[in-house]
Amino acid sequence: MLGSETVYxxxxxxxxQWEQFCDERRIDRARIADVKGLIVDAFLKARERSSDVRQSGSLLLDPQYSSAHMARARQAGAVVGAPTEKAGAFPLEWTSATPFAAPPPGSFVKVLVKDxxxxxxxxxxxxxxxxxxxxxxxxxxxxxxxxxxLVPRDREPEQTFEETERPAMLSQTIRDAYQRGIEPEYWKIExxxxAAGAAAVDRAIAERPACRQIILGKAADASLIAQWFATAAKxxxxxxxxxxxxVFWNTCSRFLEGKTxxxxxxDEMTATYLRLVDLWRAAIKS
Structure with a gap:
């Protein structure tokens, strides 16, 4: 199961995103499954190298392109979850007409919603x-x-939106969800x-002590992610x-293009993932 104390x-x-990438370059979409396999390989190698990943690491994979790789990861002892939302859809839609007819395909369930x-x-x-x-x-x-x-920016100035308006809107979404009895184990947030914005979101999440937060990456570089971690860790x-x-976009893009x-x-993805784990551990300890 997904650990309650720490999540990597x-x-x-x-x-x-991969479909668009492949279509623009006339690469067969079947190659997306190869990318998913590399991600699993990198994660499993990280598990071999790091006790932190063995204890707190998890994989999020889509059955559409990753079903065989999900099974392989589970067989190796990894915690594997799956998304339920139709990719790119707004408003929220499910991946199928009968999404709840069978048990979840993974150990945990993730859903992305824009609000x-x-x-x-x-x-x-x-x-x-x-x-x-x-x-x-x-x-x-x-x-x-x-x-x-995800809280999309509309016409707000970027700096003001990032520092005050997005945290305020995210906090409101969380509180509105709580009022309707929606209390996920984890909020996956930007x-x-x-510090003030992070504190505002934290106050909203903490209204239900069992709920926690994990920080997503938005394809940012490690230096910016380290700043996010430092703020969230408080x-x-x-x-x-x-x-x-x-972790994987630039590396796997080069792989699909035959450049690596x-x-x-x-090896590159393993090192990047472990570096981010180390950045989180350093932020928590500081």
Whole structure:
């Protein structure tokens, strides 16, 4: 199961991004499965090298392109979860017409939802109702739920939005979810360098002590992620990271284009992932 104290999640469930990448370069979409395999190989190598990853590491993979690799990772002892949302959809849609007809395909469930407190009330209510239904399914299967919330910027100045408005809107989304009985084990959220913004989000999350937060990467470089970690580590609800493209996008892009060897790609991703784990551990200790 997903650990409650610390989470080092390698998030490899990206779908539409790889589809777009392949289509633009006339690469067969079947190659996306090769990318997923490399991500699993890198994670398993990291597990071999790091007791922290063996204890707290997890993989997020999509069955669409990763079903065989998910089985391989589970067989190796890894904690593997899967997304439920239709990739790229807004408002929230499920991956199939009958998403809850069978148990979850992984040890935990992740859903991505876009929300702003100024969205149309009917749209927000519909999305919250879907999340409530999803939570019921997860609890019936004893599968931890990870809700990833993205707050899109509209016309706000970027710095003001990042420091104050996005944290305020994210906090409101979390509180509105709580009022509807939606209480995921983890909120997967965007990091911030604003101590005040991080504290505001932490106060909202902490209204339900069992809920925790993990920081996503947004394809940022390690130096910016380190700043996000340093800010998040000072909050009471911080549990770790859920990073994907920052680990594998550039490396796997070169692999698909024939610019790097498979073994080199695996080694590079392993090192990047372990470096981010070390950055989180350093932030917590400081």
């Amino acid at each position: 999640m390698l998030a490899g469930d990206h779908r539409w 702003r407190s100024d969205y149309a009330p009917a749209l927000r209510v519909a999305q919250f109702e879907k999340l409530k239904e999803l939570q019921h399914w997860c609890r019936a299967s004893a599968a931890p739920l990870v809700i990833e919330v 990091g911030t360098t604003s 909050t009471s609800s911080a549990s770790g990271l859920a990073i994907g493209r920052s 060897f498979e073994s080199d790609a695996i």
